[in-house]
Amino acid sequence: MDKNALEFLEKYLNNAAPTGYEAEGQKMWMDYLRPYVDEFITDNYGTAVGVINPDAKYKVVIEGHADEISWYVNYITDNGLIYVIRNGGSDHQIATSRRVNIHTKKGIVKGVFGWPAIHTRDKSNEQAPKLENICIDVGCSTKEEVEKMGVHVGCVITYPDEFFILNENKFVCRALDNRMGGFMIAEVAKMLKENNVKLDFGLYITNSVQEEVGLRGAEMITQRIKPDVAIVTDVCHDTTTPMIEKKKEGHTQIGDGPVISYAPAIQNNLRELIIEAAEDKKIPFQRLAASRVTGTDTDAFAYSNGGVPSALISLPLRYMHTTVEMVHRDDVENVIKLIYESLLKIKDNHNFSYFQ
Ligand SMILES: [Zn+2]
Numbered sequence: 514m515d516k517n518a519l520e521f522l523e524k525y526l527n528n529a530a531p532t533g534y535e536a537e538g539q540k541m542w543m544d545y546l547r548p549y550v551d552e553f554i555t556d557n558y559g560t561a562v563g564v565i566n567p568d569a570k571y572k573v574v575i576e577g578h579a580d581e582i583s584w585y586v587n588y589i590t591d592n593g594l595i596y597v598i599r600n601g602g603s604d605h606q607i608a609t610s611r612r613v614n615i616h617t618k619k620g621i622v623k624g625v626f627g628w629p630a631i632h633t634r635d636k637s638n639e640q641a642p643k644l645e646n647i648c649i650d651v652g653c654s655t656k657e658e659v660e661k662m663g664v665h666v667g668c669v670i671t672y673p674d675e676f677f678i679l680n681e682n683k684f685v686c687r688a689l690d691n692r693m694g695g696f697m698i699a700e701v702a703k704m705l706k707e708n709n710v711k712l713d714f715g716l717y718i719t720n721s722v723q724e725e726v727g728l729r730g731a732e733m734i735t736q737r738i739k740p741d742v743a744i745v746t747d748v749c750h751d752t753t754t755p756m757i758e759k760k761k762e763g764h765t766q767i768g769d770g771p772v773i774s775y776a777p778a779i780q781n782n783l784r785e786l787i788i789e790a791a792e793d794k795k796i797p798f799q800r801l802a803a804s805r806v807t808g809t810d811t812d813a814f815a816y817s818n819g820g821v822p823s824a825l826i827s828l829p830l831r832y833m834h835t836t837v838e839m840v841h842r843d844d845v846e847n848v849i850k851l852i853y854e855s856l857l858k859i860k861d862n863h864n865f866s867y868f869q
Pocket residue numbers: 690725834
């Protein structure tokens with residue numbers, strides 16, 4: 514990961530891209546990716562795809578998602594407080610006492626999620642923060658005052674937290690889920706270019722919108738691309754921090770390498786190709802099993818177009834959907850390497866069928 518890559522990552526992370534409003538981040542991402550691809554496809558909802566070998570018949574997707582969780586303004590009280598609803602899996606438990614950015618046509622309006630003082634709370638019946646009791650204060654005393662600032666029902670709300678590095682190799686930021694995915698697939702394209710690799714199939718480097726509300730961007734773009742193979746990357750949980758039950762969530766941790774998933778949506782022969790790539794190149798990896806669905810865009814690709822061989826390579830992450838999500842730099846580099854090496858093993862017209 515060179516200096517230029519790290520600079521891009523920081524800029525890309527610090528830009529807010531809430532679900533439904535990913536376009537600015539996508540432009541940034543396309544600018545970074547442009548030297549490494551032949552052309553771009555974009556769709557009406559903002560998904561962006563860099564294409565290498567657009568004329569090739571056999572199509573391979575590598576994919577991450579561009580959006581981040583946020584809140585919507587839902588209701589403004591007469592005395593100027595703002596109640597919210599989720600846009601994606603935003604966490605009510607971490608909201609209180611946080612600063613927020615409300616996105617309006619007039620620009621960012623700053624606010625805070627307030628919370629009653631410890632002195633005034635009923636100690637025998639402590640309330641946990643929940644959607645019904647958290648609200649944003651923008652420093653106004655009437656609804657009219659709030660509206661005059663440009664805030665209305667439907668405005669989206671993000672956290673201002675920015676990228677930083679802890680102890681040399683832990684990246685911390687909001688929205689590492691899944692801004693890291695877009696970053697890592699772009700780095701794969703860069704590696705292909707720098708190593709002068711001529712792929713004999715079409716490569717579709719796909720940054721999908723609207724994953725956080727149910728894999729919607731991937732559902733749309735897979736119909737457009739009609740890929741033959743899809744390798745998806747997203748984040749998964751580090752399960753070694755407190756209050757996580759390993760018997761339920763499995764054991765995966767940051768620093769121990771990319772996480773390869775087992776699930777019905779994962780095509781076994783494609784997964785084995787990825788594991789072979791890891792073993793051949795001595796890339797460390799971990800395993801994770803998912804019951805029924807992976808909950809990632811993998812499901813959207815797998816169950817489209819009559820069944821697309823799909824696999825999932827995840828980046829382990831601590832504190833998902835908080836403002837201090839954390840990943841290990843070595844894992845980031847190893848996910849990039851693993852996607853790259855897997856692509857080198859895929860041949861034109863590669864047949865993944867179980868019946869050959
Ligand atoms: Zn997420």
